[in-house]
Amino acid sequence: MWKRDESVKPATPPAPAPAAPAAPAVSMPPAASERRHQHMGENVNIGKSVIIKGELSGSEDLTIEGHVEGRIELKENILTIGPNGKIRAEVFAKSVIVLGEVTGNVTASDKVDIRDNGSVDGDITSPRVAIAEGAHFRGSVDMQRGGGKPAAKAPAPAPATAAASAAAAPAQGQKVGA
Amino acid sequence: MAESARSLTDLFGLFGNRRAAEARPAAASAPATEPEVSHPTKALQKFLGWLENRERPVLVDLGPVVGSNVNFFGEQLGCRIRVEDIASDIEAHLKAGTIDELPAFFARRFTQPPGSVDGILCWDVFDYLDKAASQTLAAALTTLLKPDGVLLGFFSTAEGRPPLYTKYVVVDPMHLKYRTYPASRPRQRALLNGDIIRMFGGLRVSDSFLMKSHIREMLFRKSST
Known part of the structure; x- marks a missing residue:
């Protein structure tokens, strides 16, 4: 049991040795062993000393603690920008969790989650968006849904209800204008 | 033992x-x-009512980003919402000692094309601006609105409030929670009804509600022509 654990990479391995800017394009083909790791909840970690310029794409969950400039595409997987991560890129993923800094547009097919101290400067397109208290966000949010129709409408301002509430609080919300 | x-x-x-x-x-x-108290709102429901039949409306929120609000408007309206935190602009100009340049800044603040926005949530940002900055911002927002677009503004009727900004957290279409956080300067003078109407000269007042919380909630609409 313990032996098996030792063979598995730690969830947050130590940062790799300082690296020169990586190759312009990095892709991560879904090798069989990687698929096994993904199946076991494993994800790939880009350490904080790593700088990548170019296109980053793959088919397993990815945590970025380093710097990435360009484009990130993980359409079926979860991208986590760690607290030390700094991204200047267009991001496409299934889910995006931001604890670091992102400058660029973020598109997720499932969810974008900006955690406390996370920062996004750019436009977000995702059906679900969570922005924590203390997070920084500057941009627009497009919660796309099929046909753009609302999931739940505001209760219609029924005249009877409005009248009842006005009667309950006569001075509250007194209409003073046309 | x-x-x-x-x-x-x-x-x-x-x-x-x-x-x-x-x-x-x-x-x-x-x-x-302290438990957060929900305050009634009358104008928000009307604001939502104006927008709910539009196909993917575009909203601009001038308050600080509130995650639950983004979700609320997204769910209610299926909209695209852009957060443009005016309080952070004021703070940045105060820190830089360039508060006098705020009117010029507001004149070029918004990058959206004129007539491209369906609804604007101003909350109470105008309470923190002097007259010149208020007028420039109001003019910029009027330009942004589409014909038939709607603008929601809150205006304090009380003088001498502490230097605090307020986050208006939507509980439901009829209730808001007020969450305060420090501001570098207090609200400016309380605007009179006439001042507010003159400031938004290009819009007409649709509804105005005087609330017990010393806030005047006002809805403006841009004419459809």
């Missing part, structure tokens, strides 16, 4: 009691978190 066991139990009990006694004053001295 039994006695020694008892005394050990007593000893552990004593530690336990001491720990509990030490923990109590700390808990007592911890600041009591």
Whole structure:
């Protein structure tokens, strides 16, 4: 049991040795062993000393603690920008969790989650968006849904209800204008 | 043996009691978190009503980003919402000592094309601006609105409030929670009804509600022509 654990990479391995800017394009083909790791909840970690310029794409969950400039595409997987991560890129993923800094547009097919101290400067397109208290966000949010129709409408301002509430609080919300 | 066991139990009990006694004053001295009160709103429901039949409306929110609000408007309206935190602009200009340049800044602040926005949530940002900055911002927002577009503004009717900004957190279409956070300068003078109407000269007042919370909630609409 313990032996098996030792063979598995730690969830947050130590940062790799300082690296020169990586190759312009990095892709991560879904090798069989990687698929096994993904199946076991494993994800790939880009350490904080790593700088990548170019296109980053793959088919397993990815945590970025380093710097990435360009484009990130993980359409079926979860991208986590760690607290030390700094991204200047267009991001496409299934889910995006931001604890670091992102400058660029973020598109997720499932969810974008900006955690406390996370920062996004750019436009977000995702059906679900969570922005924590203390997070920084500057941009627009497009919660796309099929046909753009609302999931739940505001209760219609029924005249009877409005009248009842006005009667309950006569001075509250007194209409003073046309 | 039994006695020694008892005394050990007593000893552990004593530690336990001491720990509990030490923990109590700390808990007592911890600041009591006041339960957040929901305040009624009348204008928000009307604002939503104007927008709910539009296909993917575009909203601009001039308040600080509130995650639950983004979700609320997204769910209610299926909209695209852009957050443009005016309070952070004021803070940045105060820190840089360039508050006099705020009117010029507002004139070029918004990058959206004219007539491209269906609804604008101003909340109470105008309370923190002087007359020149207010007028420039109002003109910029009027330009942004589509014909038939709607603008929601809150205006304090009370003078001399502490230097705090307010986050308006939507609970439901008829209730808001007010969450305050520090501001570098207090609200400016309370605007009179006539001042507000003149400021938004290009819009007409659709509804105005005077609330018990000393806030005048106003809805403006841009004419459809």
